Every structure is written in C-alpha cells, then in structure tokens.
Amino acid sequence: MMKKLFALLLVAVLALSAFGGLAEGVVNVYNWEDYIDEEVIALFEKETGIKVNYMRFTLNEDMMVQVRTSPTAFDVVFPSDYAIERMIAEDLIQPIDYSKVPNAGNILEWLMSPDYDKEHKFSIPYMWGTVGILYDTTKVAEPVDSWGALFDEQYKGEVFMLDSPRDALGVALKYLGYSVNSKDPVELKAATDLLIDQKNKGIVKAYQVDETKDKMVKGEAALAVVWSGDAQYAINLNPNLAYVVPKEGSNVWVDGMVIPKQAPNYDNALQFIDFLCRPDIAAMNTQYIEYSSPNAKAIELIGEEYTSNTNLNPSQETIDNCEFFHDNYDVKQLYDTFWGMVKNAK
Amino acid sequence: MSKLAFPSWAVWLMALGFAGFIALVVLSIRQNKGIKRSLFAYPYGLWIVIFTIIPLFLIGYYAFTDKTGAFTLDNFKNFWDSNYDMHKQLAEMGHNPADLGITRGLVNVDTLIYSLWMAFLCTLICLGLGYPAALFMADRNFKLGSTLVILFIIPMWMNFLLRTIAWMSLLEDNGLINSLLTGLGLPKMRLMYNSQAVLLGMVYNYLPFMVFPIYNSLNKQDNRLSEAAMDLGADEMVTFLRVTVPLSLPGVVSGITMVFMPSVTTFFIPRVLGGGNTEMFGDLIERTFLSADNWNLGSALSLIMMVLILLSLTLLRKVDPEGEGGSTI
Numbered sequence A: 001m002m003k004k005l006f007a008l009l010l011v012a013v014l015a016l017s018a019f020g021g022l023a024e025g026v027v028n029v030y031n032w033e034d035y036i037d038e039e040v041i042a043l044f045e046k047e048t049g050i051k052v053n054y055m056r057f058t059l060n061e062d063m064m065v066q067v068r069t070s071p072t073a074f075d076v077v078f079p080s081d082y083a084i085e086r087m088i089a090e091d092l093i094q095p096i097d098y099s100k101v102p103n104a105g106n107i108l109e110w111l112m113s114p115d116y117d118k119e120h121k122f123s124i125p126y127m128w129g130t131v132g133i134l135y136d137t138t139k140v141a142e143p144v145d146s147w148g149a150l151f152d153e154q155y156k157g158e159v160f161m162l163d164s165p166r167d168a169l170g171v172a173l174k175y176l177g178y179s180v181n182s183k184d185p186v187e188l189k190a191a192t193d194l195l196i197d198q199k200n201k202g203i204v205k206a207y208q209v210d211e212t213k214d215k216m217v218k219g220e221a222a223l224a225v226v227w228s229g230d231a232q233y234a235i236n237l238n239p240n241l242a243y244v245v246p247k248e249g250s251n252v253w254v255d256g257m258v259i260p261k262q263a264p265n266y267d268n269a270l271q272f273i274d275f276l277c278r279p280d281i282a283a284m285n286t287q288y289i290e291y292s293s294p295n296a297k298a299i300e301l302i303g304e305e306y307t308s309n310t311n312l313n314p315s316q317e318t319i320d321n322c323e324f325f326h327d328n329y330d331v332k333q334l335y336d337t338f339w340g341m342v343k344n345a346k
Numbered sequence B: 001m002s003k004l005a006f007p008s009w010a011v012w013l014m015a016l017g018f019a020g021f022i023a024l025v026v027l028s029i030r031q032n033k034g035i036k037r038s039l040f041a042y043p044y045g046l047w048i049v050i051f052t053i054i055p056l057f058l059i060g061y062y063a064f065t066d067k068t069g070a071f072t073l074d075n076f077k078n079f080w081d082s083n084y085d086m087h088k089q090l091a092e093m094g095h096n097p098a099d100l101g102i103t104r105g106l107v108n109v110d111t112l113i114y115s116l117w118m119a120f121l122c123t124l125i126c127l128g129l130g131y132p133a134a135l136f137m138a139d140r141n142f143k144l145g146s147t148l149v150i151l152f153i154i155p156m157w158m159n160f161l162l163r164t165i166a167w168m169s170l171l172e173d174n175g176l177i178n179s180l181l182t183g184l185g186l187p188k189m190r191l192m193y194n195s196q197a198v199l200l201g202m203v204y205n206y207l208p209f210m211v212f213p214i215y216n217s218l219n220k221q222d223n224r225l226s227e228a229a230m231d232l233g234a235d236e237m238v239t240f241l242r243v244t245v246p247l248s249l250p251g252v253v254s255g256i257t258m259v260f261m262p263s264v265t266t267f268f269i270p271r272v273l274g275g276g277n278t279e280m281f282g283d284l285i286e287r288t289f290l291s292a293d294n295w296n297l298g299s300a301l302s303l304i305m306m307v308l309i310l311l312s313l314t315l316l317r318k319v320d321p322e323g324e325g326g327s328t329i
Helices: A002-017 A038-048 A060-069 A081-089 A102-106 A147-151 A165-175 A185-200 A212-217 A228-237 A266-277 A279-289 A296-302 A316-320 A329-343 B008-030 B037-063 B074-080 B084-092 B107-138 B145-157 B160-171 B176-183 B195-219 B223-231 B236-264 B281-289 B295-319
Strands: A026-032 A051-057 A124-136 A159-162 A204-208 A223-227 A241-244 A252-257
Touching: A026 A060, A026 A266, A038 A051, A038 A266, A038 A279, A051 A060, A060 A081, A081 A252, A102 A266, A102 A279, A102 A296, A124 A147, A124 A165, A124 A212, A124 A228, A124 A266, A124 A279, A147 A165, A147 A185, A147 A223, A159 A165, A159 A212, A165 A185, A165 A223, A165 A329, A185 A329, A212 A223, A212 A228, A223 A228, A228 A241, A266 A279, A279 A296, A329 B084, A329 B107, A329 B281, B008 B037, B037 B295, B074 B084, B074 B107, B074 B295, B107 B145, B107 B195, B107 B236, B107 B281, B107 B295, B145 B195, B160 B176, B160 B195, B195 B236, B223 B236, B236 B295, B281 B295
Parallel strands: A026 A051, A159 A204, A159 A223
Antiparallel strands: A124 A223, A124 A241, A124 A252
16 A cells, blocks of 8 residues: 555656657666666666656556556556456557567577467566465474465464455465466355355455565465565564465466557667666576576576575476466456455455 | 556646646736736646546446446446456356355445544544644643654654554564563563554544644634633633533544545555455455456446545534534535
8 A cells, every 4th residue: 555655656756757758769667666777777777868757556356457548658568477467358469570689599498479369479587486475384283285274164263365356365266276366256156165164264354465575474364475586585574474475276377578560769668678688688587586596507607505495486387387467358347356255245 | 567557648638738827827917917926726626627537437437338338337346246257257158156155245334434434543542542642742832842742743754654564563463662672571462463563553544633723723713712621610611511512513523634634544554453354445446456456346446436426525614613623625
C-alpha cells in the first residue's frame, strides 16, 4: 500500500517532467516498482545519449488501463505473461524487430517459445521466477515439500496467504491436482471450499502481499506463500528461512519487455531492450533485484553464486512441473466472486 | 496510475477557470462596482462542480449501466445477491448453480451490516472516551487541559496511514507489546489479525474527531449558566445533567457525525491491523473497483453507502435542527 502511494507520487512527478515525450532522443519506460538497478538507467543515458523517462506501476491491471487510455505515452512496458497474452489479444503491442536486438540471443532456450507468446514475436523476457512456500525452519516439524502444509491444522494461525484471487486460488487448485488456469466451475468451487475451510479452521493468519517478506524475516509466521524473489530477499536477511516449490507443481511466471502499438520512439525502445539484454547489464539487474534471470550469458557472468542457488535457479524438472498463468478474462468474474466468498467467510 | 494522475486537460481547465475569475474581477472593477463578494466564491464553485458534482453524476451513471453502457438494475441485484452475475454465467456455461452448492451470496449485504456494526461500536467507544476527555480539556480549573489539547493534536500532524502502520509494529506477535510480555515471563497474546485490532485502530484514528467538537461546544459555554443553576439549588450532578450536557448536544451530534461517517467507509485499517481477514465495506468497494475491475458494481455499492449516510444524517438533523454541530449538509 505504501509502495503504491509512493509510486503514485513518483509517477505524478515524473509525468510532469515527461511532457517532452515525443522529442528525439527519449525513451518512455514503464516498469514495475523497484524492478531495476537505477545505475543501469544512468549507464544507458551516458552510453547512448537517449534520455530515459522512467515510470512505475504495481499491478498488471493498472498498467493495462494506462496503456489502453494513453497509447502514445510509453515505449517499453514490462507486463507479466498473462498480461502479455491479453495485450496481444487486444492488439495493444507490436512485434519486435529482432535485427536491432542482437543481445536477445542470450535468452535461455526454454523461454524462447513460452506458451503466452508462442512465436516469441512480441515479448522478450526480463525476469522470471516461481511461486512457492517460504517457511521458518525453526517453526516447522518436518521439511515442507507440499502445498498440504498450508492446510495442516498443526500450523494454526501460522500461515500467510497471498491477498490476490489468482494466486490464492491457484495454490488451492494445484494442491487439488488441477491446473492453475482452470476454468471449470466445479474445480474452482472445490478450491474455494478448501480455502474457506483453511480460514475457518484458523490456519490463516493474514492475507497480504507486500508485508509478507519483512514479517517472515521477523519470524511472524511459520509458512507463507511468496514469489521466489521475495523469498530470496527474506532468506538473505534471516538464514532460518527456506523456500520450496511444492511437489504438486506451481506457477512459473515471466515479466517480459514489450513495445506498445503506438510507441512514439520505436527505435529507442529497441535500443533500450537490447541494452537490458546485454550480459553485464542483465547481471547487474539480476544481482540487484534478486529474481531469476532469463539471460544465459548473464548467469555465466555471475557464476557459482547464482547457479548453486536453487531458489533462483531451480532444476528443469521443477520448472517443467510448473505452469504459466494464462489470460482468464472470460472467467475473471467467477474468480473474483469465489475470492469474495473466501475473503468474507466467517 | 501514470499521467492520468494529473492530465494536461485538467491543467488547461484550471487555467481557464482562473482566467475567467480574473476577467470577472476586472470587469466588475471597470464598471465601478468594486469587487463583488460573491465573486470570491467562484473558484470554489468551479472546484465543487469538477471534483464533486461531476464525479457524483458519474457514480450514478455507472451504477445504473452495464459494461456496454446500457441501462440496467443488475448492479443492485448483485448487491443483494453477490452470486447473481455468477449464476448467470454458470447457466451460460451449462452448469446448474444449485448442483455446485451456490445459492444466494451474502458477501455484500453481510459486509455492509458488519461495517455499520463496527462503525456503531467505534462511535460509541469514541463518545465514551471522548466526552470525559473533552470535559477535562474544557475545565478552566484543570491546569493540564491545554496540554491535553496539544497531546490530541500532535499525532494528527502525521498521516493516518503511517500511524496505523506504527500500531502494527506494536501489536505484532513479535511486536513491542509481546516482546515486553515475554521479557516479563508472560505468555504472548494474539493482539492483531482480528476485528478487535481493527476496532482499536478505528477508535485511535477517529477519537480526535469526537473530542474536538465536544470540546468546542463545552468551551464556549458561559460559566455563569452553571453558577446560576447552582444558585437556584441544583447540585453538581443535576447541573451537569440538565445544563452542561444539553448545551453540549450540538457538539456531540457533530462528533457522532464526524466519527460515524469515516468509520462506515473505513478501508486500509482492516487490511493492516486485521490481516485482511475480515473486509469492511470500504475494502469491498476498493476490491470491486481495482482487483475485480467492475466499476459498475463498485459505483452501485458506493451509491448504496451514500444513501445510507444521507439517511443517518437526516436522522441526526432531527436532534440538532439548527445544524449547529455541522450535521447539515
């Protein structure tokens, strides 16, 4: 929440300074809050002489509203997988001219044909990661390897869930053996009942998003559903914490770089994307943000420190066991209504 | 929310409004009429039209239309039965909602009742705590009175979001209070992540809005009135009950209004101190607008809440017909 307000303020300030957005030598970048090493922007401006107008968002949904209503305001945007799928469907983004992005060749092979953008035409991966359980080894009886721990009554009042319909229902769907992209009302109802039962038994301590990582560092709960990057951040600060992608499988996600259809500075956008794909720059960002890198050469540069870390660099087996989120626009209403039932179960 | 936060058309509109204001002032001086007083209300009037009247119409428009913009009452049916739209979609998908165990959804109605109940409790507690506090502060023989006023005002210099987050670090399982308890060898207590913590946060945030109106009405009371009552044979109790309290009623009514209204619409506090376990109506409206991206239903919910607040204000107006306490709109 604070992050959001801060982002709003920053964006308001930036927006005022961005009036010259159409001028030559400018690239308008719209990225997630706290998702780049600021040094990288300075380096890009220094090397190319192109000025970066940097703007931030905290939700894919907010970002899409902005791109729809001000289509000429942005040159490079960083949507997640299912949002890329939606933006392709709504014809909001344009294909990438790969001849001008030579560094795109550094991208890991399994991310070259993701099923949200099959032909790899519209997006280049920026960061990726998984969803899993962050747990406090001093507070759990046995090592956690299943989503089942989240529904186990021995952890009463010790579980943080994600306060988001797709992520919370996705966890329950996976535990029940269904797809995180299920559109079947019977499966969704079963997942909802599981979450309501979990809440009524008093297992859930809180539904939250941004607060979780810092609370886990302080030892507020035994188990929490988190994104892998947040897990790495927390583990660095509290060595008693561990992260696992449960054996039932999970959600693997990618945040990509795309160019809106009416971007005013197409060539500068390509230059910026290519810069972020450069191994040394990608390595800088990965080490700063601590999410997984899609860049093979950057991973080589970081070396052992990255490759030996299974949170950042899970095995291919773990990845294959996970699914991308897909656009669920047609059943979004069902998800939201079911989620309302969970949030208001008493 | 990027550039829309302060779009250029708004700048031009404001500039236009300001230019119009200057033009009217100049015109009125040119015609040797001096500056008309009513002219000074002009910028404020424009402000009200742009930021209050037009948004109100927009809420009304969204509440009575669907996504395509056609007239519908479905949003209100969705308020009454939160599964109404879901029933329709399930039927289209060839499912029988009853087979899935989906009946009438009470999410919206229950949340509203819960919010009204929480707001009622919050107002009651604020009145119970606030009236004595105001009495002390207004008592001219009580030397610490003015210090108390300052103590009430100082926390308000800080934004309420930050103050609420500060409560979180006090009440957490590993927070300050529980650390003290364990330090003393006492067991930890679950102080947060429940509706009691939400109520505490609400009372803490809204108490000053109860105290100050009562303090003002007590402070401007003529002391000679109570002296006269005493001279005529009333003891302190009777004087208090039959002179002081009735004269302070406008302040009480104003305090109740100023606490009850923001209490019903509270959001954020349930999420921070209640751990998002129980939504209040404000949270529900926020979730409907943002996460569920349903502006039509969100507007209908807002409209319902506004009507309820209007009704309660009308009731209060009966107690305080002159509107001294600010309960008139």
